[in-house]
Amino acid sequence: MTFGTGTLRTGSTGDGVTELQRWLIGKGFLIALTSPTGTFDAATDQAVKAFQLSAGIGCDGEVGGGTRTAADAYAGDALSGGWHPTAIRNVQQTAIGGSYTTTTRRGVLHTTEGNNLPAYPDPPHFTVGRNGGSVQLWQHYPITVAARALANPAGDPETNRFGAIQIEVIGFAKDSATMATADADKFRALGEWMRWAEMNAGIANVANHVFDGDASYGVNGTTRLSLDQWAASTGWVGHQHVPQNTHWDPGKIDIAALLVVPAPVAPAQGFATSTSTSAPTVRATTRALSNAFPSLTLAVDPAGSPFFEVLLTTSAALFLPQNAPLRTTGNFYASRQDGLTSSADAYGRYIAPVNTISAFAQANPGGAQVFYTVVGYADPNGSGPVPAAPPEVLATAAAGVPMMPGFRGHTATDSLGVPLSMLRPSARSASLALGRTRVRAYDVPPAPAPDLRAADRVEGEDGYDLRNRSVPSAPTPPPPPPPTFTAPPPPPATSGLGSSYDDGYGEWSPNGRPQPRNLSGEDSTVPVADEYDDLGWPGSPYADESVRVANVTRAAAPVLAPEHKRAVIEYYVGPDTDLYTATTADAEYAGGAGTDHPAYQRYHTGLGFGIVAFSQDTGDLGQLLTLMNDRDTATFGLTFGPDQAELLAVTNRPGPLGKDLPEASGGGRSTRVQPVAGADLWTDPWLDRFTAAGTHVPFRGAQIELASGLFLDPVLRFAGDLGLATPRGLAILFDRAAHRGVVNAMTWVVESIGALQTPQLVQEALRAIGADSVEAFQRSQPDLLVDDQFGPLTHAALTGMLQALVAAGGVSPVPLLDYQRSIAGLGTRATGQPWGDRIVRLVGDAAVPDTFQSAVLVP
Known part of the structure; x- marks a missing residue:
């Protein structure tokens, strides 16, 4: 840009000023003019200063060589530079408050304690109000830099620079409580500016602190935040909240009403002007x-x-x-x-x-x-x-x-609300359809018991084997575990029967399930991180905000006694009882799961042992060994020899998984995948010892107990909602959870037989029970996280509500599969899959019952 020659300043005229004004108008810095005048006036001076602040150069309102060079290099405009599109430029103090010290932003409201636009020694970003006329908005700094209106004593934590977007309201703190009615135009203009700041500065539309009167004056005022509270603040606060400050402005302003003032209506390019006064x-x-x-x-x-x-x-x-x-x-x-x-x-x-x-x-x-x-x-x-x-x-x-990368835009479940897997022809599939179409029962003769060991040792169904219970991802802090279901009290002891906690293989853990230790960051007992979170459990803030939905209650979560859990897992094991003694010798690292497995020649997963290949790397094996030792300490010592203490210590060490170690590319080992007594657990003599341990009945009981805690307990509520809390249904769910992880297992089930496969069906179901949104339904259910996401847990819970509605004499707007059809659908989905023989057997085996011999308890 030439902008003429020499230095341009207030009072300059000529073609250079005309060119400068045209550029400033085009960039949005000079809003007082619609076309150049050729005279460098006060508005042009303010526009130049606004540009200089945005460009980060000296701010003096004069156009010399540095400003011309900066204009040539400036690729943005006033909006991208942090300037409000209609606020009057009013740069009063050319020294900014500095750069921000945090990426978060909070809005700070002030009052000027006067009736006119002040001459600020330390300006805020904006001022709103009347300066002897109509309500106007002035901007003093771009929001990309800190303002200066807050006190910041030397040595104290930042105030202005702590992401504070500041506005002064012309008026007095003592009068702010009535502003909404006493000066509705000013109040609305303030609220409209807040909406703009929320959109452009990222300020949250919340106010988490009370706005008080003069009692909030002083560093120890009623509303003054501590340094920690200030550091955690978000949304909108007042000057009265900022630590190390004394002012009590903006008084008792109606912050709740300000939060709901709609955004301003501005005629948009390409749209006709409307007579409406509110924008959607x-x-x-x-x-x-x-x-x-x-x-x-x-x-x-x-x-x-x-x-x-x-x-x-x-x-x-x-x-x-x-x-x-x-x-x-x-x-x-x-x-x-x-x-x-x-x-x-x-x-x-x-x-x-x-x-x-x-x-x-x-x-x-x-x-x-x-x-x-x-x-x-x-x-x-x-x-x-x-x-x-x-x-x-x-x-x-x-x-x-x-x-997200790799997103397909759909799942395999978006055709007519019916999973595509249920519509795909198959020689052994059922004919499943919606509406009044008759559904033929799944009719597959019991399959001969397959050799599960080879398939289980190298699963391959989703590129990962038994130990990778979910698709590997970047490590994240584990979510809190789901609530522990209270086990039923034992009945009075009966001669010859023992305690109700006796699973036939030895005493069950007193709390009815093991407490898996989270050593690796992969907590397989947590079904869905987006839904199973402590926010949704009783006692959380959400528990007091539930809404009323249909006058029905979905069935309580089933509580299985140890004998029930043992039965489910034994049905899963089936005739292949050698699974109790099965071992896998660090197969993934060696290539047993294929050379495309992420562990191949990169990191060791260690020994896998037992019915679900309890993994050394994840810490499951250490938990199992602890339970085995607790059940029969004498036999444990005889089986594992003099190095038993070191065995327990090594396999229970804390630390990240092998795949998460920095040295993983060189064949990393977690702290748990280390030699014991000089030998890896997947080599002799340890392999023979583990095989011998798998034949001991109490140690088999320990396998069942741990497998139940890891893969059965977390799906009980889910199974109950879908009507699958039977030996057959739970054995199928356990199979999927043990081999794909709990999260993927539940997703697989709802994709296979879920009734609510399209947004339209979800909306119909919500209306039937009287909930106006997924979030409203979640708030009515104390076991769901309130996140407005329709994941598998919410899918199952809403299905459970529809089942309860039908049981109470109502009508479901969505076709619901009964139990037999649900089991059939799971069998259909598994048919033809490399891993599907297990589920086909469980679906068609007449020896697997559809009811428990004794009652399943509910809390």
Whole structure:
């Protein structure tokens, strides 16, 4: 940029000033003019200062060589530089507060304690109010840098620089409580600015602290936050909350009402101006699009518009009308092409079409963002459009949902609400359908007992074997375990029968299940991290916020006595009792699971032993050995010899998995996969000792007890909701959990036989029980995490509610499979799979019962 020659400053005129003004107007810094005047006036001075602050150069309002060079290199504009699109530029103090010390942001409200725009020695970012006329908004600093309106005593933690976006409201703290009615225009302007700051600075729309009166004055005022509370703060606070400050502004301002002031309505390029006074809003209730959660659901507040459309794109720049020629089905969707949505019929929800999300996924196999917005309309013909935000704002600040790499845009379960696996022809499959179509029972003759050992030793069904109980991912802190179901009290002892905790192989652990130790970061007892979290359990904050749904209660979680658990697992073992003695000798590292297995020649998984190949690396083997020793200490010592103490110590050591060690590429070993008495456990003499241990009845009981705690107990509630809490149903679930992990097992089941396979079916089910959203239903169920995600636990729980509705004489809007058809569907899904013979046997074996011999208890 030339901007003429010499230094331009206030009072300069000529072509250079005209060129400068044209550039500043085009970049959005000079908003007081619509066309150049050629005179360097006060507004131009402020625009130059605003640009200089955004460019990070000296801020003096004069245009010399440095400012010209910075303009040549500046690729952004006022919006991207942190300036409000309509606020009056008012740079009063050219020294900024510095850079931020945190990536989080919080909004800080002040009052000026006067009736006019102050001459600040230390300005905030914004001022709002009246300066002798109508309500206006002034901006003093871009929000990309810290302001200076908070006290920051030397040596104390940061205040201004701690992500504080600050605004002063012209007026007095003592009068703020009545601002909403006494000066409605100023109150609304403040709320509208807050919505802009939330969108552009990432401030949360919450206020977690009380706004008090003059009692909050002083460093020890009633509302003053401690340093730790300030460090944890989020959303909106007042000057009265900031530590090491004394002011009590903005007083008792109605923060709750400010939080719900709608965003301002601005005519958007490409849209006609509407007479509506409120703009619609939209937010995603889907946190991320993945193969586990493929549905994009949006919560829409039409703000009085009787119709609306949703716009989706994988590039926010495509919201701009000038980029319309670049839009394709793989990057842009406007729901008006399928007809405007009736606000009255939408119940505040919008679910993106499956084919649209699938097209986005196919066009972006490496992942992307799906940006969204909403436009309200006065009638079904599209009259009077009211956009949530103008396109130029959306292009840089639209909200979005991440689409994970590898996301397919659908699952195998989105055809007519029926899993595709149930529709696929198969020589031994059932004919399953929806509606009134008759369903033929699954009719497979009992299969001969397959040789399970070879298949179990190298599973291969999903690229991973028994020990990798879920698809490997980056290590994350383990979620809290699910609640422990209280075991039933033992009945009075009967001669010859022993305790009710006697599983036939020795005494069961007193609490009814083992307590697996989380050594590796992979806690197989936790079904779904997105749903099984302590937030949903009784005693959490959510437990007091439940909503009323249908006047029915889903069945309580079944509680199995030890003899029930033993029976289930013995049905799983079947005739192949040699599984108790089976060993795998670090097969994955050696290539026994294939050279494409992630462990091959990279890290050791160690010995696998017993009915589910209890893994040395994960710590399962150490837990098993501890239980065995507890059950029969004498035989344990005789079996494992003089090095038994070292054996227990090594296999129970804490530490990360082998795959998570930095040295994994060189054949890493976890702390548990180390030699004992100079020899690896998968070599002699240890292999012979483990084989001998597998023949001892009490040690077999220990295998059953641990396997139950790891893979049976976590699926009991899930099985009960789906009507699968029988020996046959639980044995199938146990098989899947032991070989794929609990999470994948439940996902496999709902994909196979779940009744709620499309968003439309989910909505019908929710309406039938009186819940207006997935989140509302989750709040009504104390065992679910309230996260608005429709995972397998929520799927099963909602199915359980429909079952209860039918049992109470109601009608389910969704066809529900009965028990026999559910078992048949699982068999259908397994038929023809490399690992499917186990499930085919369990489905068709007449020796496996469909009821327990004694009652299954509920808490």
